[in-house]
Amino acid sequence: MEIIKPGTNFDFVGKIKITTGISVALIIISILSVVMHKGLNLGIEFAGGTVIQIKFSQTAAPDDIRKTFSEINIEDAIIQEIGKDEVIVRTNHPADKEFQTAVSEAMTGQFGEGNFEIRKIEFVGPKVGADLRNKAILAIILSCLGMLIYIAFRFEFRYGLGGVLALVHDTIVTIGALSLLNKEFTLAVVAALLTIIGYSINDTIVVFDRIRENRKKDLRTKLAEVINASINETLSRTVLTSLTVILVLVVLFFLGGPVIHDFSFALLVGVIVGTYSSIFIASPLVLFFDRPKLPKGKGKK
Amino acid sequence: MFKSLKVRWAITAAVTLVSLYCLVPTLVPELPSNIGKFVVTDKIRLGLDLQGGMHMILEVDADKALETMMERTADDLKESLMDNKVRFRRLAKAQDATITLELTEAEGKAALEKILKEHHPELEIASSTVREGGQFVTLIYNEKRAADLKKLTVEHSVETIRNRIDQFGVTEPEIIPEGNDRIMVQLPGIKDPERAKNLIGKTAMLEFKIVDEEHSLDEALRGNIPEGSIIAYGSRDDGSGARGKVPYLLKNKTLLTGASLETAKVQISDRFGEPHVSIKFNSQGAADFDRITNENVRKRLAIVLDGVVHSAPVIQERISGGQAQITGNFTMEEARDLAIVLRAGALPAPVNILEETTVGPSLGSDSIRQGVIAALIGFVLVIIFMAIYYRLSGLVADSVLILNIIVLLGILAGFKATLTLPGIAGIVLVIGMAVDANVLIFERVREELRIGKTPSAAIDAGYGKAFITILDANITTLIAALFLFAFGTGPIKGFALTLSIGIVVSMFTAIFVTRAIFDYFLWNKGIKKISI
Secondary structure: OOOOOOOOOOOOHHHHHHHHHHHHHHHHHHHHHHHHOOOOOEOHHHHOEEEEEEEEOOOOOHHHHHHHHHHOOOOOOEEEEOOOOEEEEEEOOOOOHHHHHHHHHHHHHHHOOOOEEEEEEEEEOHHHHHHHHHHHHHHHHHHHHHHHHHHHHHOOHHHHHHHHHHHHHHHHHHHHHHHHOOOOEOHHHHHHHHHHHHHHHHHHHHHHHHHHHHHHHOOOOOHHHHHHHHHHHHHHHHHHHHHHHHHHHHHHHHHOOHHHHHHHHHHHHHHHHHHHHHHHHHHHHHHHHHOOOOOOOOOOO | OOOOHHHHHHHHHHHHHHHHHHHHHHHOOOOOHHHHOOOOOOOOEEOHHHHOEEEEEEEEOHHHHHHHHHHHHHHHHHHHHHHOOOOEEEEEEEOOOEEEEEEOOOOHHHHHHHHHHHHOOOEEEEEEEEEOOEEEEEEEEOHHHHHHHHHHHHHHHHHHHHHHHHHHOOOOOEEEEEOOOEEEEEEEOOOOHHHHHHHHHOOOOEEEEEEOOOOOHHHHHOOOOOOOEEEEEEEEEOOOOOEEEEEEEEEOOOOEEHHHEEEEEEEEOOOOOOEEEEEEEOHHHHHHHHHHHHHOOOOEEEEEEOOEEEEOOEOOOOOOOOEEEEOOOOOHHHHHHHHHHHHHOOOOOOEEEEEEEEEOHHHHHHHHHHHHHHHHHHHHHHHHHHHHHHHHHHHHHHHHHHHHHHHHHHHHHHOOOEEOHHHHHHHHHHHHHHHHHHHHHHHHHHHHHHOOOOHHHHHHHHHHHHHHHHHHHHHHHHHHHHHHHHHOOHHHHHHHHHHHHHHHHHHHHHHHHHHHHHHHHHHHOOOOOOOO
């Protein structure tokens, strides 16, 4: 069976103006969305606060839950339903002993003993959150830098630059998609971003590798043609691998349970964007960095 | 790499068998003991998010330890100055762990410097301003020594917390220092998180102080606290069950601390059947206690724990045995926990909980179920997809995918790594990504076949050309996973781990093992056509 028939000859490089336009638009939308939402919707790992996961034996109205919490002077509780008869309550109140006792007493008063189960309590102080935020940003920057160095070392610097710019693109667009849907930006999402960085560069490398190989075979052909041919030759593999990964991610998204829901969503978006950028952004960018020639006379020693 | 098919099959078989061996305890829950003794690995360890339990990040308030140390040093310095007849006034511990004093004679500074050099090398003069007939001096703790003290405080805290948890009885607890002043505590499967938290977080500073009966408590409560005394509160059972707050006026000087204890245990009093904690002093402590009780007969001795007066009995007579009791309407659990913290010793500084996660066991088992279902369905879909797309070659890729998962799980069990929920997600992702190597190879083989090569040559060229690509592509993925591992906390680390292992294993299964399978059919079976 073949999805992409051999011998395709799309002019990817020639479409660079259109694809750049699309990507720039996506990046602008992403940044605008983050700005309009007044920053990212940070999860408690980053923002600090308390999350309580409660499972009820029968459906409980969110209003009743909110009422229960305002009875104990927690007015900022955000109730989110996850799955059947299960909610996540988030507040900025620290989860000290008094708070936990008060919550279970108020819940028992409202819903009755044994009708609910507190399955998880998570509390993060503000100090840890700030630390983690810095560490997350650092991890993303460092891994992009690591990619740049490795590719520059294995290929050429401009390949590294093209690959890493595509990664930055993937990261921003994925964050933008999460922001547009007002999804929570959690630790798991950062893990997803780093995985996307690893996955997307993987895709890009396969194309780069083919460019390198084709260049060796024939030095006279224009780089643009070589790049086009290489993307076409690897297209079948790129699409196929992305399909298998997307396949498992869709399963994970629907069946993996609420805890990894946002995680698999971020991965799903990232893999799709990453596949697109590997084909349309990374390699054409290599060509772009090839273009500027030094003016005559200045290149000499 | 290896020409001989037999060698390649032997390596494959060995890896498979070792992996299966490591998985025996995980796959067979009830192992007969005569077989069990041959198995060195345990079940795959589950993270807190899968088996339930408690995770905490504690911060040791090491600055507080420095402050306490400064207070004590200020007292010592006072004595040294007096012993050396240096005139001074208003010596006190000031803010930010400094000591301030005024020297009232011109030559005072030289004398102070000499005393510091001989008796208090840890102190440095931070500033001194000349005043009429003397100087105003600020002392600080030597920076390096302060850093050492803080480091020691954290180490001591880790040790104390470990002692307490060991005595409390938790299987496989993890107590790991993190960064400069943090401690990560993981208590898997703990039933009563609140109690564990109390046990860990309690400073457990036990002090014995004499009750100040020379001054009026009422007067002190109005704000006129006599010098050298403090007000502390205790709880008293007023009979209705509610505990009221009772103020005490105590002499500030601590006569004896919990550091002088040898042991502490719970006992039930004969008369009321109420639990209390019986303590025994070490030899020095017993001698001190003997002297203190002798000097203070008829006075009241307050037993203060973390600033709360537990009881203040009247000393009836000199107590020589080095034994005492702490009473105070304890429940059995409270008494038991108090005995544990007293035995394990006080924390050198207070600890704050920065982060805490408690996961109930039912959530964990739900997560496992959902994770396993997702993994299985993803697995089946990928297998069907590969078989349709690449036909028999797809089945070859499928069989090594199964092997990949077995080896991946075997490595997790063998190295006692922890499987978390994101870790399961990592395995699911590996299922999707591991076939990539085979896709790369198969696409290459198809290309080679298209240009008219024989099956054997096509396989050769396909594997040869795809190898470098696979290597480059996987190394970059590993770089990202490495940063993820370095950055992430528990569950995320689990994800980075399974992803990395899965990728490395896929290099073995998808390249080495599939090649062996193809070569077997090409060489030994002499097939002329590849189903790809």
